[in-house]
Amino acid sequence: MSYNTSAVGSGSRNATRTFEFGRTHVVRPKGKHQTTIVWLHGLGDKGSSWSQLLETLPLPNIKWICPTAPTRPVAIFGGFPCTAWFDVGDISEDAPDDLEGLHASATHVANLLSTEPADIKLGVGGFSMGAATALYSATCHVLGQYGNGNPYPVNLSAVVGLSGWLPCSRTLRSRIERSDEAARRAASLPILLCHGSGDDVVAHKLGEKSAQALSSAGFRNLTFRSYNGLGHYTIPEEMDEVCNWLTTRLGLDGSWS
Numbered sequence: 001m002s003y004n005t006s007a008v009g010s011g012s013r014n015a016t017r018t019f020e021f022g023r024t025h026v027v028r029p030k031g032k033h034q035t036t037i038v039w040l041h042g043l044g045d046k047g048s049s050w051s052q053l054l055e056t057l058p059l060p061n062i063k064w065i066c067p068t069a070p071t072r073p074v075a076i077f078g079g080f081p082c083t084a085w086f087d088v089g090d091i092s093e094d095a096p097d098d099l100e101g102l103h104a105s106a107t108h109v110a111n112l113l114s115t116e117p118a119d120i121k122l123g124v125g126g127f128s129m130g131a132a133t134a135l136y137s138a139t140c141h142v143l144g145q146y147g148n149g150n151p152y153p154v155n156l157s158a159v160v161g162l163s164g165w166l167p168c169s170r171t172l173r174s175r176i177e178r179s180d181e182a183a184r185r186a187a188s189l190p191i192l193l194c195h196g197s198g199d200d201v202v203a204h205k206l207g208e209k210s211a212q213a214l215s216s217a218g219f220r221n222l223t224f225r226s227y228n229g230l231g232h233y234t235i236p237e238e239m240d241e242v243c244n245w246l247t248t249r250l251g252l253d254g255s256w257s
Contacts, residue, residue: 019104022068022083024112025051031060031256035246036116037123037158038065038109040130043074044082050127053234057243061252063120065112069105069129085133086167091202093209097167099147106137106146113154121250123158125242127234128202131164131193135210139172142185142219158249159191160242163202163232166210173217186218190249193223194238196230 025047041050047066054064073079075089086101113122126134138159140152147168166172176182191214195207204226211224225241246252 017100019070019072019101019108021070021108022046023048024068025066027051027055027064027066029061029063031254033063033117033120034061034252035121035123035157035250036063036065036113037125037160037246038067038112040067040085040105040109040124040126040133041069041083042126042128042130042163043076043084043088045127046083053239057239059243059246059252060254060256062246063116067108067112072101085129088129091165091206093165093169093206099168102133102136102167103147105133106140106152109133109137110140110152110154121157122154123156123160123246123250125158125160125162126164127162128164128232131161132167134159135161135164135191135214136167138189138191139166139168142189143175143179143182144185156189158246159189160246161191161193162234162238162242163195163199163207164193164210165202165206166213169210169213172213176217183218187220189219189221190245191219191222192225192242192245192249194225194227194241196227196232198229198231201232 039050039054041047047068051066069083069085071081071083073081074084075087085105086098109124124134124137140146141156145152176186193211195204197204214222227238
C-alpha cells in the first residue's frame with residue numbers, strides 16, 4: 001500500500017513523497033475475537049519478526065496486525081535505506097520531527113484498524129521507533145485529527161510502547177489544553193510504557209521524559225515500567241507485564257468461543 005503526502009518544509013508546496021509499505025502479517029485470535037492491535041516493529045526490522053513472538057503470547061482474544069514500514073533513506077544511518085516509520089537523525093527530545101513520515105505511518109495504522117468490526121476494541125503498540133509511531137497515533141486519536149488537520153478515524157482503547165519515545169512532545173500539552181474533548185480523551189486513554197535502564201539506543205531518560213510529557217499533557221491513565229539493566233530489546237518479564245496489562249485494561253476474558 002502506498003501514500004502520497006505533501007512534503008513539509010520541502011521548499012515546494014506541491015512536492016510529494018510516496019511511501020510504499022511492506023508486507024503485513026496477521027496473527028489470528030485463537031479464541032473469541034475481542035480486540036485488534038496493530039503492532040509496529042523497530043527501525044530496520046519487519047512485521048514478521050514481531051508476529052512470531054506475539055503468536056506465542058497467552059492472549060487468545062487478540063488479533064495482531066503487524067505491518068512492515070517503508071524502506072527509505074534514514075538520516076541516522078547517513079542516508080542508508082532501511083525500513084522506517086519516519087526519518088530520524090537523532091533520537092532525543094530536541095530532535096526535529098519528520099511530520100510527513102509520522103502522518104503517513106499513522107494513516108496506515110488507522111486504515112488497518114478502520115475495517116475491524118464495530119464491537120471490537122482497537123489498540124496500537126510497538127517497539128522503539130514503532131513505539132514512537134504508536135504514541136504519535138495516540139496523540140492523533142486524542143486530538144481527533146492528524147497533524148495536517150484531517151480527522152482521525154478510529155477510537156483507540158489501549159496503547160503500548162516498549163523502549164520508545166514521544167514525537168512532537170514540545171507542543172502536545174498546549175494543543176490538548178485548547179479542547180475539552182481532547183482533554184477528556186487524554187485522561188481516559190490507557191497507555192503502558194516500558195523501558196530498560198540499560199538501553200543504549202533510546203535512552204531510558206528519554207523514555208522517562210516522554211512519560212512525563214504525556215502526564216503533564218493530561219494522560220492520567222499512564223503506566224511507566226522500568227527494567228533494571230535491560231538494553232534495547234525485550235524479555236519475557238516485560239512481555240508478561242504487557243499481557244497482564246492488556247488483559248486488565250481491555251477486560252479480556254480468555255474465552256475461546
